[in-house]
Amino acid sequence: MTQTKLEGYEFFNKTLKSPKMILAPMVDQSELAWRILSRRYGADVCVTPMFHAKLFSEGKKYRDEQFSTNKEDRPLIVQFCANDPDILLKAAKLVENECDAVDINLGCPQHIAKRGHYGSFLQDEWELIAKMTSLLHKELAVPVTVKIRCFPTIEKTIEYAKMIEAAGAQMLTVHGRLREQKGHNTGLADWDKIKAVKEAVKIPVVANGNILYHEDIQRCLDYTGCDAVMTAEASLYNPTVFSSEIKFPPYTFDVAKEYLDICKTVKTNGSSIKGHLFKMLQPTLPHHKELRARLGKARTLDEYFEIVEELKTLVTKVIEEKGEEEEQGQVDEKGIRKYAYWRCQPYFRPELPKNGNHESNKRNAEETIDKEEK
Ligand SMILES: Cc1cc2nc3c(=O)[nH]c(=O)nc-3n(C[C@H](O)[C@H](O)[C@H](O)COP(=O)(O)O)c2cc1C
Numbered sequence: 042m043t044q045t046k047l048e049g050y051e052f053f054n055k056t057l058k059s060p061k062m063i064l065a066p067m068v069d070q071s072e073l074a075w076r077i078l079s080r081r082y083g084a085d086v087c088v089t090p091m092f093h094a095k096l097f098s099e100g101k102k103y104r105d106e107q108f109s110t111n112k113e114d115r116p117l118i119v120q121f122c123a124n125d126p127d128i129l130l131k132a133a134k135l136v137e138n139e140c141d142a143v144d145i146n147l148g149c150p151q152h153i154a155k156r157g158h159y160g161s162f163l164q165d166e167w168e169l170i171a172k173m174t175s176l177l178h179k180e181l182a183v184p185v186t187v188k189i190r191c192f193p194t195i196e197k198t199i200e201y202a203k204m205i206e207a208a209g210a211q212m213l214t215v216h217g218r219l220r221e222q223k224g225h226n227t228g229l230a231d232w233d234k235i236k237a238v239k240e241a242v243k244i245p246v247v248a249n250g251n252i253l254y255h256e257d258i259q260r261c262l263d264y265t266g267c268d269a270v271m272t273a274e275a276s277l278y279n280p281t282v283f284s285s286e287i288k289f290p291p292y293t294f295d296v297a298k299e300y301l302d303i304c305k306t307v308k309t310n311g312s313s314i315k316g317h318l319f320k321m322l323q324p325t326l327p328h329h330k331e332l333r334a335r336l337g338k339a340r341t342l343d344e345y346f347e348i349v350e351e352l353k354t355l356v357t358k359v360i361e362e363k364g365e366e367e368e369q370g371q372v373d374e375k376g377i378r379k380y381a382y383w384r385c386q387p388y389f390r391p392e393l394p395k396n397g398n399h400e401s402n403k404r405n406a407e408e409t410i411d412k413e414e415k
Contacts, residue, residue, distance in 0.1 A: 060085030178209025
């Protein structure tokens, strides 16, 4: 590869167009239909779900099932997990003409990643990480970016980030949690570590973790000094979270319907659709349990549409009866916004924060504990 490609801030500003908000890679959930919806509401850049480099490079069936894109789906970063530089390059070559960068996932903490020897389980294999990064840097037509988790100390996290930068990464996403922070131990992301990495490297740094509401995005940018913020879970519960114009969370069934309309136009796996509907409708379904059960069993797009339509009819009646009163989104004494159950709402993690610097998330955790104690 002799052709020059943009690096660092040139890549960030010209190719990615100086993004502020990035839709995170999410297995089964940052698929094309979700990216279309997210861009509509303000996501500047989207990342595909993580693809397994070996399966991707070897199997057309896997590729066709997992990856689809279109002309409007840009700027786009395609993410892979891998533990072999040549296999990673082979997979990346297959998408280099359909995306703006290829990202290496060094953050996945799941059992499957441990067994498959990828994601955060490569965190101690710096030589291998450097090889994968530098090979893509040298051989790929588009820049390589890397997504990491943190180490327990700021010093080691910085050393790690610098090693990846030196290997040729042109942008780094720092998820401010440790490898151990998963499941019941998820807790809060540590923005101080993200800030320290941002100060230590010269390439653009994207902060990831602790976003619940739109205004948290700017708060995170201000606190960490990062170039952009990446959001996963908050967007699943409210796909309009990227929008500065939408002051009030939308009705759950309206965004669900909007997503389904997109699914009519682009092929989308049933498991992705079902996952999205359960999350978007999460505050509403407990009030209409029969529909929740039906959603669990539904298989076709028509069935999903029917369920969402029925939910809308039922809830609209309730809204007419209860009127404005329940609509207000009152802020309680702890600062938690109480929206009516038919509006999109972030998921409050049920565990105590271990550390952190994010007021609304601390409040959310306290709130959950209060609820559990009652
Ligand atoms: C459903 C789901 C799927 C995810 N899949 C991926 C993935 O494919 N690749 C990756 O690097 N991280 C993945 N993550 C982690 C997110 O990208 C992100 O780092 C993490 O959720 C923290 O961000 P958040 O606080 O905004 O949710 C996933 C997260 C969720 C909730």
